[in-house]
Amino acid sequence: MVRILFPPFSVLFFARFSACIVAVLVLIWALHFKTSFIPHNPSQEGLIYSVLHPLLMVIGFILISGEAILVHRWLPGSRNLKKLVHLCLQGVALACGVFGVWTKFHGQDGIVANFYSLHSWMGLICVTMFGAQWLFGFLSFWHRGEVRTTRLKVLPWHVFLGLYTYGLAVVTAETGLLEKLTFLQTKGNVLKRCPESAIVNGLGLCLALLSSVVILAAVSPKHQISKSKIVFSDINYSSR
Numbered sequence: 001m002v003r004i005l006f007p008p009f010s011v012l013f014f015a016r017f018s019a020c021i022v023a024v025l026v027l028i029w030a031l032h033f034k035t036s037f038i039p040h041n042p043s044q045e046g047l048i049y050s051v052l053h054p055l056l057m058v059i060g061f062i063l064i065s066g067e068a069i070l071v072h073r074w075l076p077g078s079r080n081l082k083k084l085v086h087l088c089l090q091g092v093a094l095a096c097g098v099f100g101v102w103t104k105f106h107g108q109d110g111i112v113a114n115f116y117s118l119h120s121w122m123g124l125i126c127v128t129m130f131g132a133q134w135l136f137g138f139l140s141f142w143h144r145g146e147v148r149t150t151r152l153k154v155l156p157w158h159v160f161l162g163l164y165t166y167g168l169a170v171v172t173a174e175t176g177l178l179e180k181l182t183f184l185q186t187k188g189n190v191l192k193r194c195p196e197s198a199i200v201n202g203l204g205l206c207l208a209l210l211s212s213v214v215i216l217a218a219v220s221p222k223h224q225i226s227k228s229k230i231v232f233s234d235i236n237y238s239s240r
Helices: 011-032 044-074 079-104 118-142 148-187 195-219
Strands: 002-006 228-232
Touching: 011 044, 011 195, 044 079, 044 118, 044 148, 044 195, 079 118, 118 148, 148 195
Parallel strands: none
Antiparallel strands: 002 228
């Protein structure tokens, strides 16, 4: 008997690795190149809010919500424990998203003046959908009054809307990066070929990689064999 063992492909490892790279890049961009976030009306408070926006939306909203999606893949224990941790992490992500939008619209010009770009429209829609999805999941899967048949019917829609909202959050972040970098390059504050441009472009690529890995982990079968095995049986012919 010949056995060929294939090493396991750890999707969780690549998800965590890409998430760490995203976190490092957004921290470097927001803290080291913080002069790029100076608002129209320069003030210390306005600068703090401008820097907090990418940190909250990328690390707090996208990374934590992605980790919440992966909870069912790595957390041991009962289903109720997994659902509770998933619900709590999504709640933290929702709070970061709401506060992140609030910091962006906290300027002296008001909300209406900032609500003009595709990025801002998608951001408000995404946070609103995320909040509705969180409430929908709480009422459908955690509330004791729901019968099992109802949960089974709702589950595919819950998964679809959750992944769609997560993907929409990543796309919204990509439009924000493009909008910010284009604005800085048009004003002449940032060159097309400079460390800051490379960091922002790298951040966008890593976000795309992260979303693909998280979605792959979410849609892949739950019960996977840790080591794929191909077994070839030798057929013995014996003459008697």
